Amino acid sequence: MDDRQRYDRATAALEPPFAIVDLAAMRANAADLVRRAAGKPIRVASKSIRSRALLEHILAMDGFRGVMAYTLPEALWLAAGGITDILVAYPTADRQALAALAADARAAAQITVTVDSAAHLDYLEAAVAPVHPRAELRLCLDLDAAYVAFGRRVGALRSPVREPHEAADLAADIAKRPGFRLVGLLAYEAQIAGVGDAPPSNAARARLIRLMQALSARELVLRRGRVVNAVRQFADLEFVNGGGTGSVELTTREKAITELAAGSGFFHPRLFDFYRRFTGRPAALFALPVVRRPAPDTVTVLGGGYLASGPVGPARAPQPYLPAGLRYAPEEGAGEVQTPLLGQAAGDLRLGDRVWFRHAKAGELCEHFDALHLVDGDTVVEPVPTYRGEGRTFL
The missing domain is CATH 2.40.37.20 (D-serine dehydratase-like domain)
Structure with a gap:
């Protein structure tokens, strides 16, 4: 029986439109992510799953630890439901959610908020100032992982923090502010993890992508290591997160990295068909x-x-x-x-x-x-x- 027949038979009682997840395919994809991670834990990116039940299912598998959330209200909701170790990987400007986090010691112990500037710190301080008593907020520093060469930039426009001295300055600023503790560092190399190196019917573009990714990986392994060493002078980091579905087996080789991130790899959507290093199953x-x-x-x-x-x-x-x-x-x-x-x-x-x-x-x-x-x-x-x-x- 081919997949189409199998899916038609399984869902015969349902009226479309509807969505499915093929559990065997998802589990095979998860096992391959763990293999590629080579012993380092994988934090599950919730934006790629968006189902609490499936997040819990994945976290129960060996090799996965913690959630990478995309908003603070989401993280608060997940924590209230019993999910622990949640990193909000994108800065928040939600004053109500920040006040709720500062007022809930249990949630504050499980949720880490991302920052990348002194302006973020000022904003957080103002948002939680009315809360008394308030819990200590756990912070993660977001590092720019883009590749820059010959005046050109390749990668996501994320953090303004790029060099070791910039990261150290922000870490020192955090250390001086009561009620905040720097516990993690995040650097997402979108130009490697999120760009397939085998685009269809375009051999020249494929060669350029592979060259860019090789040069970027070489540059980042040195810079990320130096940043981690600089930040550790001011903070006892609990985790250094990097990578994504498309770069797990590369990022895990870096000594500075303590955990990986992945989300798309569980479902293996269409955009992830164009990688040489791994092959997933549509789930x-x-x-x-x-x-x-x-x-x-x-x-x-x-x-x-x-x-x-x-x-x-x-x-x-x-x-x-x-x-x-x-x-x-x-x-x-x-x-x-x-x-x-x-x-x-x-x-x-x-x-x-x-x-x-x-x-x-x-x-x-x-x-x-x-x-x-x-x-x-x-x-x-x-x-x-x-x-x-x-x-x-x-x-």
């Missing part, structure tokens, strides 16, 4: 029903415009996955309420049949569905709520 999919047949080689499915964040372009559209051989109508693409699909495979589809899609990115799929139906073999074992299914929208 998260969504099904849309055929509702029209405008022509013999064309069907129209309900909805489908679940575009991924990032630079606008065809790579951010979902992939018509099963049956194979379907493509978008170039003048319409993935639509808000309907999506035409072309190709020979359309000739065999009838009204009510399912077309299975893969999202371009992990996690964002969950913003369109209130549940993920967990498939084991050819059976749905249970539905689990997404964040939205629990009435939570953090962004």
Whole structure:
């Protein structure tokens, strides 16, 4: 039985649109992440999962420890539900959430907030000033991990802190401020972890990406090590976090790194098909029903415009996955309420049949569905709520 038949059989009682997670595929992807991490723990990036039940499922597996959250309200909610060791990997300007954190000693002991400037520290101090008594806030320093050469920058625009002396100055500032404690350092090399080195049908671009990534990795291993040494003069760091799904096996080699981060690798969305170093199994999919047949080689499915964040372009559209051989109508693409699909495979589809899609990115799929139906073999074992299914929208 092929995957399409298996998914159709497992979900026969469900009416599309709906989303599934193939548990066997997700577990295989998780095991491969652990293998690539070579003994260092992996912090699970919640933005790529967005289901509390699945986060708990993953954290129960060997090799995973802690959560990398994307907002402070999310972290407070996860901590209230019993999840521990939560790093909010993006700075927050939510005054109410900061006050709530400072007023809750239990949550403050489990949540670490990211900063990258003295302005952040001033903002945090002002936000928690009215709270009496208040808990000590755990802080993580975010380091710019982009590659800069010949006046050009490659990588995410994140922290302004780049050099060891800049990190040391901020660490010293934190040490002087009562009620704050620097416990971690974060440096995400997006240009390696988030950029596939095997783009399809473009050998020249692939060579350039691989050269850039090799040079970037060489530069970062030295600079990140120097930053960690500089910061340790002012703080007893509990963790140094780096990497992502696309760079786990590279980042784990650095002595300065104590833990990795990964999230997309569990679901293996479309954008992660283009890496040489690893091969995952698509684990998260969504099904849309055929509702029209405008022509013999064309069907129209309900909805489908679940575009991924990032630079606008065809790579951010979902992939018509099963049956194979379907493509978008170039003048319409993935639509808000309907999506035409072309190709020979359309000739065999009838009204009510399912077309299975893969999202371009992990996690964002969950913003369109209130549940993920967990498939084991050819059976749905249970539905689990997404964040939205629990009435939570953090962004």
